[in-house]
Amino acid sequence: MSAVNVAMVGLGWWGQNMVRWLKGNEKLNMVKLVDVNPASEKFAAEMGVPFTTDLAAALKDPNVHAVVLATPHTLHCEQIVAAAAAGKHVFCEKPLCMNKKDVDRAIAAIKTAGVQLAVGHERRFEPGIQELFRVCQSGEIGTLLSIEGNFSQDKFLGIASDNWRLTDKEAPAGPMTATGIHILDLSCGLLGQGARAYAAVKQLGSHLVNGDTLGIMINYKSGANALITAILATPFYGRFTVFGSLGWVEVRDKAHPETPMGWTFVKNVRGQEMVTRDYAPNNPVLANLEAFAGAVRGVAPYPVPMEQMAYNVAALDAILRSVKSGQLADIEG
Numbered sequence: 532m533s534a535v536n537v538a539m540v541g542l543g544w545w546g547q548n549m550v551r552w553l554k555g556n557e558k559l560n561m562v563k564l565v566d567v568n569p570a571s572e573k574f575a576a577e578m579g580v581p582f583t584t585d586l587a588a589a590l591k592d593p594n595v596h597a598v599v600l601a602t603p604h605t606l607h608c609e610q611i612v613a614a615a616a617a618g619k620h621v622f623c624e625k626p627l628c629m630n631k632k633d634v635d636r637a638i639a640a641i642k643t644a645g646v647q648l649a650v651g652h653e654r655r656f657e658p659g660i661q662e663l664f665r666v667c668q669s670g671e672i673g674t675l676l677s678i679e680g681n682f683s684q685d686k687f688l689g690i691a692s693d694n695w696r697l698t699d700k701e702a703p704a705g706p707m708t709a710t711g712i713h714i715l716d717l718s719c720g721l722l723g724q725g726a727r728a729y730a731a732v733k734q735l736g737s738h739l740v741n742g743d744t745l746g747i748m749i750n751y752k753s754g755a756n757a758l759i760t761a762i763l764a765t766p767f768y769g770r771f772t773v774f775g776s777l778g779w780v781e782v783r784d785k786a787h788p789e790t791p792m793g794w795t796f797v798k799n800v801r802g803q804e805m806v807t808r809d810y811a812p813n814n815p816v817l818a819n820l821e822a823f824a825g826a827v828r829g830v831a832p833y834p835v836p837m838e839q840m841a842y843n844v845a846a847l848d849a850i851l852r853s854v855k856s857g858q859l860a861d862i863e864g
């Protein structure tokens with residue numbers, strides 16, 4: 532089966548990572564690299580892939596089947612809509628959109644065009660998280676009661692003060708759109724549609740002016756809760772724990788997903804011995820991109836349903852409103 536021809540849009544930190552990981556890939560073939568910054572041409576030349584600053588031209592190119600968007604957050608919605616209108620499949624980095632209105636618009640455009648949508652929530656492709664989902668969905672730990680998740684890192688301590696990641700427009704709740712959104716995706720993947728959220732962010736331990744310490748509590752429609760922490764002023768920490776009426780499961784990350792070192796999985800079911808298992812590292816980002824290619828080629832459905840992508844952004848919307856108002860915010864849906 533032939534490869535999916537891809538244009539990579541946005542050649543910054545993450546876009547360059549994905550280009551390197553995709554080099555020589557049999558399922559996704561990079562045919563165009565796109566960035567508004569002409570200086571990115573040097574990187575494209577090093578990778579041996581044609582470069583353009585003109586996304587509209589890339590979208591008109593019939594040799595491009597799909598786009599991978601690794602651009603600043605507020606651009607995602609418009610770029611998804613434009614790509615879908617041009618008949619291109621879309622893999623978009625997280626957050627898929629910044630608010631409920633935009634995610635509804637983006638998903639409607641994808642459905643109208645009949646193209647595939649995928650999102651950069653690679654944690655879903657980690658073996659430990661996949662086992663955790665299997666256990667939770669099998670009923671083994673009973674009714675899901677509560678989730679605790681934490682994704683913290685200090686990778687942004689060195690970024691320049693004029694970086695878009697420090698603006699209220701692109702990252703309105705500090706760590707939320709960087710790391711908190713991944714934990715939110717896992718929570719929505721298990722608990723579905725949220726009902727209300729309370730969130731607070733403060734600048735406590737760094738120069739990151741839009742906040743480095745975020746705490747969130749979400750009540751889901753099922754009645755279960757998720758408690759999410761994301762900090763940008765402490766070294767890497769990653770944990771996702773699900774408590775149920777019969778037991779609990781947890782995944783601890785040994786390193787940031789950029790350089791995975793594996794995961795520790797723990798399961799404790801009432802009446803059984805506690806199980807602790809180590810998973811060797813894979814490249815979950817590449818696995819996600821390949822799942823997207825598989826869905827485009829009709830090999831297997833993309834494992835994250837669009838409904839769950841919408842739950843995630845609807846909850847994000849409420850979290851951002853709660854941070855601004857200091858009040859509990861209803862989650863639309």
Ligand SMILES: NC(=O)c1ccc[n+]([C@@H]2O[C@H](COP(=O)([O-])OP(=O)(O)OC[C@H]3O[C@@H](n4cnc5c(N)ncnc54)[C@H](O)[C@@H]3O)[C@@H](O)[C@H]2O)c1
Pocket residue numbers: 540541542543544545546565566567568571586600601602603604606624625626651652653708709788
């Ligand atoms: N999944 C993950 O684990 C993960 C990790 C890091 C970043 N990301 C996501 O990747 C995206 C990019 O983040 P980054 O850290 O690489 O940012 P970055 O600032 O390093 O790179 C963004 C790039 O987009 C380019 N750009 C800006 N406007 C553009 C436009 N209109 N068309 C084309 N290119 C444009 C910029 O010139 C820049 O090169 C964000 O959505 C971010 O959240 C995901």
